[in-house]
Structures are given as C-alpha cells and as structure tokens.
Amino acid sequence: KALKIGMMPADGIGREVLPVAQRVLSLTPGAPKFEFIPLPAGFELFTKTGVALPEETIRCLKEECDGAMFGSVSSPSHKVEGYSSPIVQLRKNLDLYANIRPVVGVRGTRDEDKWVDTVIVRENTECLYIKSETIEDTPNGKVAKAIRQISERASTRIGKKAFDVALARQEMRSRLGTAAAVGQAKVTVCHKANVLSTTDGLFRESVRAVKENDSISKGGAGRYHEVEMDEQIVDSMVYRLFREPEVFDVVVAPNLYGDILSDAAAALVGSLGLVSSVNAGDSFIMGEPVHGSAPNIAGQGIANPIASIRSGALMLEYMGYTEPALKIYRAVDHVLREGNVLTPDLGGKATTDDVEKAVLLALGA
Amino acid sequence: KALKIGMMPADGIGREVLPVAQRVLSLTPGAPKFEFIPLPAGFELFTKTGVALPEETIRCLKEECDGAMFGSVSSPSHKVEGYSSPIVQLRKNLDLYANIRPVVGVRGTRDEDKWVDTVIVRENTECLYIKSETIEDTPNGKVAKAIRQISERASTRIGKKAFDVALARQEMRSRLGTAAAVGQAKVTVCHKANVLSTTDGLFRESVRAVKENDSISKGGAGRYHEVEMDEQIVDSMVYRLFREPEVFDVVVAPNLYGDILSDAAAALVGSLGLVSSVNAGDSFIMGEPVHGSAPNIAGQGIANPIASIRSGALMLEYMGYTEPALKIYRAVDHVLREGNVLTPDLGGKATTDDVEKAVLLALGA
Ligand SMILES: CC(C)[C@H](C(=O)O)[C@@H](O)C(=O)O
Ligand SMILES: CC(C)[C@H](C(=O)O)[C@@H](O)C(=O)O
Numbered sequence: 001k002a003l004k005i006g007m008m009p010a011d012g013i014g015r016e017v018l019p020v021a022q023r024v025l026s027l028t029p030g031a032p033k034f035e036f037i038p039l040p041a042g043f044e045l046f047t048k049t050g051v052a053l054p055e056e057t058i059r060c061l062k063e064e065c066d067g068a069m070f071g072s073v074s075s076p077s078h079k080v081e082g083y084s085s086p087i088v089q090l091r092k093n094l095d096l097y098a099n100i101r102p103v104v105g106v107r108g109t110r111d112e113d114k115w116v117d118t119v120i121v122r123e124n125t126e127c128l129y130i131k132s133e134t135i136e137d138t139p140n141g142k143v144a145k146a147i148r149q150i151s152e153r154a155s156t157r158i159g160k161k162a163f164d165v166a167l168a169r170q171e172m173r174s175r176l177g178t179a180a181a182v183g184q185a186k187v188t189v190c191h192k193a194n195v196l197s198t199t200d201g202l203f204r205e206s207v208r209a210v211k212e213n214d215s216i217s218k219g220g221a222g223r224y225h226e227v228e229m230d231e232q233i234v235d236s237m238v239y240r241l242f243r244e245p246e247v248f249d250v251v252v253a254p255n256l257y258g259d260i261l262s263d264a265a266a267a268l269v270g271s272l273g274l275v276s277s278v279n280a281g282d283s284f285i286m287g288e289p290v291h292g293s294a295p296n297i298a299g300q301g302i303a304n305p306i307a308s309i310r311s312g313a314l315m316l317e318y319m320g321y322t323e324p325a326l327k328i329y330r331a332v333d334h335v336l337r338e339g340n341v342l343t344p345d346l347g348g349k350a351t352t353d354d355v356e357k358a359v360l361l362a363l364g365a
Numbered sequence: 366k367a368l369k370i371g372m373m374p375a376d377g378i379g380r381e382v383l384p385v386a387q388r389v390l391s392l393t394p395g396a397p398k399f400e401f402i403p404l405p406a407g408f409e410l411f412t413k414t415g416v417a418l419p420e421e422t423i424r425c426l427k428e429e430c431d432g433a434m435f436g437s438v439s440s441p442s443h444k445v446e447g448y449s450s451p452i453v454q455l456r457k458n459l460d461l462y463a464n465i466r467p468v469v470g471v472r473g474t475r476d477e478d479k480w481v482d483t484v485i486v487r488e489n490t491e492c493l494y495i496k497s498e499t500i501e502d503t504p505n506g507k508v509a510k511a512i513r514q515i516s517e518r519a520s521t522r523i524g525k526k527a528f529d530v531a532l533a534r535q536e537m538r539s540r541l542g543t544a545a546a547v548g549q550a551k552v553t554v555c556h557k558a559n560v561l562s563t564t565d566g567l568f569r570e571s572v573r574a575v576k577e578n579d580s581i582s583k584g585g586a587g588r589y590h591e592v593e594m595d596e597q598i599v600d601s602m603v604y605r606l607f608r609e610p611e612v613f614d615v616v617v618a619p620n621l622y623g624d625i626l627s628d629a630a631a632a633l634v635g636s637l638g639l640v641s642s643v644n645a646g647d648s649f650i651m652g653e654p655v656h657g658s659a660p661n662i663a664g665q666g667i668a669n670p671i672a673s674i675r676s677g678a679l680m681l682e683y684m685g686y687t688e689p690a691l692k693i694y695r696a697v698d699h700v701l702r703e704g705n706v707l708t709p710d711l712g713g714k715a716t717t718d719d720v721e722k723a724v725l726l727a728l729g730a
Contacts, residue, residue: 075559075598079566085559128513133563141517144564148493148513152506192621194440194450198498199509201444233440235628236657238603242632256557260625263600267607292601 002033003319006061006068010042010086012293013303014071020305020356021069021287021312024328027365031316031324037065041086043074043293053086058093061284067315068286070279071308072293084131087288091124096279096286097154098161099124099258102314103265103275106336116245116268119165122258123158123203124279126151129255150199150254155206161280162187162252163210163224169249170226186228187211190237190253190261203254204231238264262290271345273304274336276311278318287315297344301351304343306332309359331362367398368684371426371433375407375451377658378668379436385670385721386434386652386677389693392730396681396689402430406451408439408658418451423458426649432680433651435644436673437658449496452653456489461644461651462519463526464489464623467679468630468640471701481610481633484530487623488523488568489644491516494620515564515619520571526645527552527617528575528589534614535591551593552576555602555618555626568619569596603629627655636710638669639701641676643683650683652676662709666716669708671697674724696727 005025009018022036039057046052052073061068073087090096099122105115132147170185189207191200211229214222232240234257241248241261245268253261266275275290289307297303313328335341341358342348350358370390374383387401404422411417417438426433438452455461464487470480497512531550554572556565576594579587597605599622606613606626610633618626631640640655654672662668678693700706706723707713715723 079558079562079570083562088560128557128561131560133561135563135567141521142567143514143516144567146513146515146561146564148511149508150510151508156506192493193444195453195496196493196498196511197444197448198500199511202500202507202509205444233657235624238625239628239632239637242607242629259600260603263604264607264629267604272604292598 002035003066004035004037004064005315006037006039006057006065008039008041008057008068008086008090009071010293011044011074012072012295012298013291014042014073014289014293016298016301016303016352017289017305017308018069018071020352021308023356024309024359024363024365025312025316027360028324028328028363029365030327032321039068041070041073041090043076043083043086046080046083046086050082052083053089053093058090061090061094065284067284067319069308069312069315070286070288072289072291074293074295088129088131090286091129091279094279094281094284094286095125096281096284097123097125098158098280099277100161100165100280100314100318101258101262101265101275101277101290103262103269105269106333114245114268116265118241118245118248118265119169119250120258120262120265121158121162121165121250121252122262123154123253123255125255126154127255148196148199150203152202152206155203155254156210158252159187159189159207159210162207162250163214163227166227166250167223184228185226186230186249188237188248188251189229189231190234190251190257191231192234192257194233200254207252234260237261241265242268266290271304272307273343273345274306274310276307276314278311278314280318285315285318287311301353302344303352304345305352305355306336306359327363328359331359334362335359367400368431369400369402369429370680371404371422371430372401373404373406373422373433373451374436375658376409376439377437377660377663378656379407379438379654379658381663381666381668381717382654382670382673383434383436385717386673388721389674389724389728389730390677390681392725393689393693393728394730395692397686404433406435406438406455408441408448408451411445411448411451415447417448418454418458423455426455426459430649432649432684434673434677434680435651435653437654437656439658439660453494453496455651456494456644459644459646459649459651460490461646461649462488462490463523463645464642465526465530465645465679465683466623466627466630466640466642466655468627468634470634471698479610479633481630483606483610483613483630484534484615485623485627485630486523486527486530486615486617487627488519488618488620489623490620491519492620492622513561513564515568517567517571520568520619521575523617524552524554524572524575527572527615528579528592531592531615532588549593550591551595551614553602553613553616554594554596555599555616555622556596557599557622559598565619572617599625602626606630607633631655636669637672638708638710639671639675641672641679643676643679645683650680652680666718667709668717669710670717670720671701671724692728693724696724699727700724
C-alpha cells in the first residue's frame with residue numbers, strides 16, 4: 001500500500017521546489033511507494049477565493065493522508081481582512097506541535113571552521129501564534145493587544161520531544177561512528193524568563209521538569225538523565241549561536257523565538273535554501289522548507305530545491321524510514337561538497353533543475 | 366553648572382565597566398563638567414533588600430539628574446516572587462521610549478569585508494515588556510498568558526525617532542565627508558505582521574504613516590521624505606542582517622524584536638562588549654551597555670569597558686554634546702584598530718584597566 005502524501009506547494013518558489021522534492025522521494029532507492037495528492041492552500045488562493053486553507057484540504061489531510069509537505073506562503077504587504085496564514089492554521093488544525101529544524105553545515109566546505117550541527121525544536125501551537133488579537137480606539141489613538149499563551153501541557157510535550165531528538169541524534173552518531181559536535185547530547189532551553197517570568201518561567205520550569213521527573217520518579221527507567229541540559233536567554237542565544245554555534249546540540253524554544261532562531265541558524269550554513277523542517281504531531285508529519293516564497297526570484301527557475309528535498313527526507317525519517325532518508329541526506333551533502341552545482345543563493349549559477357539532476361545522480365536514481 | 370549624572374552600576378561586570386566610563390567622561394577634553402551620583406539598583410540589591418529599584422533612585426533621577434548611566438543586571442535562574450527587572454522599570458518610569466543601539470564595525474579590521482554600520486531603534490515601553498502576565502490552573506495543567514501591547518502613539522513616536530536618527534546620521538556623514546554604507550538614509554521597519562496582523566500591523570502602519578503624513582500633509586516642510594523606507598519580517602530580518610548587514614542603515618522594531626536584533630547585530634562586530642545604547646525620552650537620556658552582567662567573568666577585571674565608554678559618549682551626543690562624544694568614539698576606534706589592547710572577548714589578553722588607559726591615552730587625556 002502506497003504512502004499518501006498531501007502536497008501543498010502554496011505560493012511563490014514553493015511551487016518550484018516542492019515538485020522537485022516529490023520526484024526525488026519517488027526515485028530514492030529503498031523508499032516506500034508514494035501516492036502524492038495535490039492540495040490547494042496559500043495566500044494567492046486566498047486572493048482568488050477568499051479562503052487560504054480550504055476545508056477539503058484539511059479533511060483530506062486528516063482522513064486520507066499519511067503525511068504531507070508544504071511549500072511556502074506569501075506575506076501580504078498590508079492587513080487583509082479575514083486572512084490567516086495557512087501554515088499556521090495547518091499546524092494548529094493537525095496539532096503538529098513540534099517544528100523540528102535541523103541546521104547542519106557540510107563537512108569539507110568553508111563552513112567547517114565554524115561547525116554547526118544543531119536542531120531547533122520549536123513549539124508550534126501557541127505563544128503569540130494563537131493569534132488572539134484585539135484593537136480599540138482610545139483618546140490617544142489605536143491600541144492593539146495580542147495574547148501570548150504558554151501552557152504547561154504544550155511546554156512539557158515540546159520538552160519531551162527535544163529530549164527525544166537529542167537521544168535519537170546521539171544514537172545516530174554512535175551508529176555512524178561520528179563524534180558529537182558537543183561532548184554529549186544536550187538540550188538548551190531558550191526563553192526570556194528575566195522579563196516574562198510567568199509565561200517563559202512556565203516554559204523553562206516545564207522543560208526542566210521533563211528531565212527532572214524522568215530521572216527521579218521513574219527510578220532511572222527513563223533515559224533523559226543521559227542528556228545534559230542548560231539554558232539561554234533568547235537575545236543571548238542568538239548572539240551565542242553566531243559566536244560559538246558548535247556548543248549547541250538541541251535547542252528548544254517557544255514558537256516565536258524558535259521562528260527567529262531557525263532563520264538565525266540558517267544564516268550560519270550559507271543559505272535559507274538549505275534548511276529543512278518537519279511539523280510533527282503524535283501521528284502526522286508535515287515536511288516544510290524553512291524559507292519563504294521569495295517573490296523576488298519566483299518564476300525564474302533558480303530557487304534552491306535542497307531545503308525541500310531535505311524536508312522530504314526528514315518527513316521520511318520521522319515516519320520511520322531512516323534508510324532512504326539517510327540516502328537522500330548523503331546525496332545532498334555530496335552535491336554541496338562537490339560545489340559545482342549550486343544555485344545563486346549559494347553563489348553558484350545552477351538552476352533548480354540542475355540541482356535536482358545532480359541530487360538524483362548522486363542518489364544513483 | 367555641572368551636569369548631574371546618576372550612576373547605577375547594578376550587578377556583575379556593570380560594577381567594573383561603569384566606573385571606567387565615568388572616568389573617561391570626566392577626562393575627555395572639551396566635555397562639560399560632571400557630577401556623578403551613585404544610585405542603588407539591581408538584582409543583588411533585590412536579594413538583600415527586597416527592592417530592585419528603590420523609590421529614592423527614581424526620585425533622584427527625576428528631580429536632580431540631567432542624565433544617567435546603567436550597568437547591567439543579573440537574571441534570576443528561577444522565578445522570584447515580587448522581582449521585576451530594574452532596567453525595564455527605569456525605562457517605563459522615566460518614559461525612555463527609545464532604545465537607540467548603534468552597531469558599527471571598525472575600519473581597518475577584519476570586520477571590514479562585512480561592513481556593519483547600523484542603528485537599531487528599539488521601542489522601549491511596550492510590547493511584551495508591559496509585563497502583564499497571568500497564570501491559572503486548569504484540568505490540563507497550568508496555563509500562563511502575557512499581553513503584548515502595541516499602540517499607535519508609541520509606534521508613531523518611535524517611528525519619528527527612527528527617521529530623526531536616519532537624518533542625523535546622514536548629516537553627520539556629510540559633515541565628516543564619509544560615504545553612506547547604504548546609498549542613502551533608510552529606515553527598515555521590522556515586524557511580524559504576517560502572523561500578528563493586528564499588533565504588528567499597527568506598528569507597521571504607524572511607522573509608514575510617519576513618513577507618508579510628513580511629506581503629504583506638511584507640503585514638503587518635513588524632511589522624512591528624504592529617507593527611504595522598507596520593511597523586513599523579523600525572522601528574515603535576522604537572517605539578512607547576517608547575510609548582508611551593509612544594506613541596513615536604521616532599523617526600527619517593537620521592543621522584543623529590537624532586543625533580539627541588537628544582540629544579533631553585536632555578534633557581527635566581534636563582541637557584545639563593544640555595543641552601546643542610550644535609552645532616550647523627550648527630556649532624559651540614560652546610557653547603557655548592551656551586554657549583560659556576565660557572571661562567568663565578573664570580578665576578574667577583564668570585562669570589556671568599551672560598550673560602557675561608548676554608551677557614555679552616546680549619552681553625551683544625545684544630550685547635545687557632539688564634539689566630546691566624537692572624540693571618545695575616535696579614541697575607541699583608534700584602540701580597536703591598533704588591536705594591541707583587547708580584552709579576552711575580542712581574543713586579546715588585556716584587562717579592563719589596560720583598555721581604560723589605552724582609551725585615555727588616545728583621547729590625549
Ligand atoms: C510564514 C510564517 C507564518 C512562518 C512562521 O512564522 O512560522 C514562517 O516564518 C516559518 O518559519 O515557517
Ligand atoms: C536585562 C534585560 C531585561 C534587557 C532587555 O530585555 O531589555 C536586556 O536584554 C537589554 O537588551 O537591555
């Protein structure tokens with residue numbers, strides 16, 4: 001039985017790079033059989049139909065699909081009544097509570113002197129993304145308010161996910177015989193509890209409790225005590241990520257900080273066009289390149305498809321298909337290391353097509 | 366009549382670097398006469414007395430001082446009942462609504478290939494910093510909420526400040542005969558209106574209106590139309606700041622984004638120990654190094670005093686004493702360019718004292 005994957009290219013370069021990921025997935029040796037289902041979503045769809053994420057798209061994802069991929073969505077340049085970002089809606093609707101964003105340099109390239117091999121584990125359902133906003137007219141002009149929600153439940157489950165990712169990475173390293181960038185599996189909790197003592201205080205305490213309760217109450221049966229834990233205030237986190245990226249293994253953060261951190265980390269590996277993610281729930285995985293719709297280059301056939309290709313592989317990995325995922329990672333790394341077929345974001349002259357061909361060749365597909 | 370400056374070293378290295386700034390200010394040729402008034406504040410003070418910012422400190426600042434300097438404050442590692450950051454309280458109490466943070470590389474050092482010369486103009490009174498937080502117990506565990514406030518009034522006045530800073534920089538450049546890093550004075554509005562369409566939408570519209578209303582309604586009498594304006598979504602802003610810092614002149618941002626952005630920009634110039642700021646209201650200026658209390662190096666005499674020295678100069682500049690401020694900037698630049706007297710954060714072996722002496726020497730003091 002084929003895996004059914006809902007495909008939402010959405011806007012801009014999403015439409016150019018998601019089809020590449022689809023073809024690479026189909027042609028990867030050892031990958032499961034796929035059935036790809038194209039599904040409408042996006043800001044352009046909204047401007048045409050008044051709906052950014054159709055009910056039918058959600059229904060199909062929930063009832064028929066085993067997984068999904070999302071491309072990228074355009075941002076309106078003015079407030080548009082009734083519009084709400086489809087990617088944010090999707091995360092909430094499918095309860096994809098963890099946004100997992102690995103950022104890794106490529107051995108053998110100039111990035112090696114500042115080695116980056118980190119995963120941002122971003123809470124994906126709350127914080128300011130609950131989009132509870134109001135505005136009122138006052139004698140002093142308009143005053144707008146947004147609610148930022150941090151719950152023990154969401155913070156705990158994202159904390160667990162971060163420790164799980166840290167352990168899985170450790171295991172993978174020992175399987176591949178590679179050394180950890182940091183000495184040992186580590187989770188860094190990112191917050192701003194020095195100002196937001198209640199909300200970010202709860203986030204910090206909840207993640208700490210994941211480790212503490214695991215090792216104490218379960219009498220050593222849990223494995224989180226193997227993972228080191230430390231913390232960084234978000235502003236200092238961004239600073240240190242740039243100054244000494246090699247000290248970070250897994251970073252867990254509330255939604256908005258995670259959003260910012262993953263773009264910051266992307267700057268370290270040369271291009272947003274390289275950075276993949278999955279939006280993960282307990283029973284559904286959606287791959288998504290971290291980059292946006294890039295209106296300035298859309299339609300020119302020069303968008304970097306690597307973020308999407310890697311996101312496809314990451315989706316596979318999180319669905320349990322580790323072997324074909326590893327094949328794709330290695331093929332991509334090979335192309336990057338060779339350095340002959342690079343899109344303009346990486347300083348090259350290759351097209352989206354060229355990169356697809358190079359990856360397929362490296363895959364032996 | 367001497368200028369009265371309230372000095373709040375507060376915690377950690379703040380106590381080591383603020384006295385250096387004080388001595389440099391006193392000894393700068395052409396500077397006004399100063400009277401420095403030591404004032405208590407800080408987290409350590411809180412742990413001893415239960416008060417982080419005494420009423421008397423506020424009273425003295427408001428009634429007696431012409432300006433102030435703040436060092437750095439420690440962050441509690443656990444939630445502490447009744448504690449509220451004194452720096453956040455000071456900004457609110459004195460209505461220091463603009464946090465102005467210039468980040469500039471040093472010509473003639475290795476930073477020159479990625480040239481940074483930008484000013485972060487951070488709104489300093491609202492956003493999540495209003496600290497309106499609640500927490501409740503629910504059947505699913507604790508749920509905490511914080512209110513993020515964005516008002517037309519605060520966004521408009523910070524917008525104006527950003528355009529003023531852009532024009533002042535342009536003027537300074539033409540006076541010094543230096544070229545603009547970007548072609549022309551420019552204000553970049555940083556927001557996340559694609560998700561926070563109401564709050565960040567209001568911020569964006571208010572800043573846009575500052576330019577639009579200035580050039581239209583005042584029939585060209587205003588000068589903001591000379592300044593270019595564009596925008597960046599905050600995640601993409603952090604990314605682009607690292608990839609192409611040279612395209613940013615003045616960046617205006619709501620409070621929390623500004624906090625994160627200034628640390629990001631600091632990473633580009635080699636060290637947080639170099640980055641200065643002023644908290645500016647309509648009639649009061651408070652200098653503040655951007656770095657924290659650095660508990661890991663506090664007490665060792667190796668903290669970099671440059672951020673504080675520059676913050677003293679910036680305070681002078683914003684109080685209208687441009688000439689002595691420029692002398693201090695040039696002395697600091699000279700020391701950095703020579704590169705023989707650098708503290709460990711910059712890869713050197715110098716002490717706080719050594720840097721003070723080198724700056725005083727360069728000042729001809
Ligand atoms: C497009 C936008 C709503 C989205 C976000 O803020 O989550 C994007 O920046 C991301 O990181 O996936
Ligand atoms: C210490 C902290 C409250 C403060 C802030 O968040 O504003 C600091 O990070 C800063 O940038 O001045």
